[in-house]
Amino acid sequence: MPELPEVEGVVQALKPEVEGRTIKQVQLSEIIRFSYDEGKQCIVKQAEPDAFEMALSQMTITKIERRAKYIFFHLMKEDVSYVLVSHLGMTGAWFIVNTPDEINEEKFKKHIHATFQMADGGYLIYSDIRRFGELRFLTKIEDHAPLTKMAPEPFDETACDYFIAKSMLPKYEKKAVKEVIMDGQVISGCGNIYATEALFAQKIHPARKMNRISEKRKRALFEAIVDVLRQSIDAGGSTISDYRNINGEAGSMQNRLQMYGKKLCPVCGTGTSQMTIGGRTSVYCPNCQH
Numbered sequence: 001m002p003e004l005p006e007v008e009g010v011v012q013a014l015k016p017e018v019e020g021r022t023i024k025q026v027q028l029s030e031i032i033r034f035s036y037d038e039g040k041q042c043i044v045k046q047a048e049p050d051a052f053e054m055a056l057s058q059m060t061i062t063k064i065e066r067r068a069k070y071i072f073f074h075l076m077k078e079d080v081s082y083v084l085v086s087h088l089g090m091t092g093a094w095f096i097v098n099t100p101d102e103i104n105e106e107k108f109k110k111h112i113h114a115t116f117q118m119a120d121g122g123y124l125i126y127s128d129i130r131r132f133g134e135l136r137f138l139t140k141i142e143d144h145a146p147l148t149k150m151a152p153e154p155f156d157e158t159a160c161d162y163f164i165a166k167s168m169l170p171k172y173e174k175k176a177v178k179e180v181i182m183d184g185q186v187i188s189g190c191g192n193i194y195a196t197e198a199l200f201a202q203k204i205h206p207a208r209k210m211n212r213i214s215e216k217r218k219r220a221l222f223e224a225i226v227d228v229l230r231q232s233i234d235a236g237g238s239t240i241s242d243y244r245n246i247n248g249e250a251g252s253m254q255n256r257l258q259m260y261g262k263k264l265c266p267v268c269g270t271g272t273s274q275m276t277i278g279g280r281t282s283v284y285c286p287n288c289q290h
C-alpha cells in the first residue's frame with residue numbers, strides 16, 4: 001500500500017509534468033460506471049461518472065500537493081477553483097504518457113480507470129489494479145469532512161506537540177501505541193511499514209499502552225517516525241507490492257527496512273513475532289521491544 005513517502009514521490013514527479021496544463025477531456029472505465037450504477041465500491045466519489053467527466057473537461061491543473069497520503073490536484077475553470085483528491089488505495093498509480101500504450105506493464109495497462117487527455121497533447125492516466133483507490137471531486141476540501149480532521153504534516157513544527165496532546169486524550173491513552181501512531185488524526189501519513197520501523201528503532205513494543213510511555217520517549221518515537229519517512233522519501237519509497245512512480249519505477253526503501261516483513265531481528269537474531277493490532281498485522285522483536 002503506498003504510504004506517505006510513496007505518495008510524495010508521485011507528487012514530486014507529477015508536479016513539473018502537469019502543473020499549469022489543461023485537461024481536454026476525461027474518460028472513465030466501464031468498470032467505474034458499472035460499479036457506480038450497481039452501488040458497489042467505486043473509485044469515483046461524490047460525483048456521477050458522467051458528471052465527473054463533464055466537470056473536469058477544460059479544467060486547468062494549477063497546483064499539485066500531497067497532504068498525508070492524499071494527492072490534491074487544485075483545479076480552475078472560468079475563475080472558479082475546485083480540487084480533485086486522489087487516494088491511491090492499495091494499488092493506484094498515475095502515469096504521464098504520450099499514448100496509453102506506452103504503459104509497459106500489462107497489469108497497469110489492463111486496469112486503466114481514468115484517462116485524462118491533455119489539451120496540449122499526451123495523457124495523464126490513473127490505473128488501479130485492485131480498485132481500492134479514490135478520485136474525489138470537490139469544490140473545496142471542507143466538503144469532505146475527514147480531510148479537515150487530519151493531523152498536521154509530520155514535518156510541520158507543530159506536529160510533535162500535536163501528537164503528544166492527542167496521545168493523552170481518553171480516546172487514545174489506553175490504546176496500543178501502534179494503533180495510535182497509525183491514526184491519521186494523531187499523526188499524518190504513518191502507515192504500517194513506517195510505524196513498524198519506528199517502534200523497532202525505539203525498542204517499543206507495538207502493543208504497549210500509550211499511557212505507559214513517557215513524554216520523552218514519545219518525542220523520540222515521533223522523531224524516529226519523521227526520520228524513517230524522510231529516509232524513505234530519499235529512497236523513492238518502498239515497493240512492497242504494486243507501487244510504481246509515474247515513470248513506472250519502483251522505490252528501494254524496502255531494501256533498508258529493519259523489521260517490516262522480517263523473520264529474524266537484525267539486532268539480536270531472535271525470530272520475530274506477529275500480532276494483530278488495530279486490525280493490522282504487526283511484526284516486532286519479542287527480545288528487543290518492550
Ligand SMILES: [Zn+2]
Nearest residue numbers: 265268285288
Ligand atoms: Zn531483537
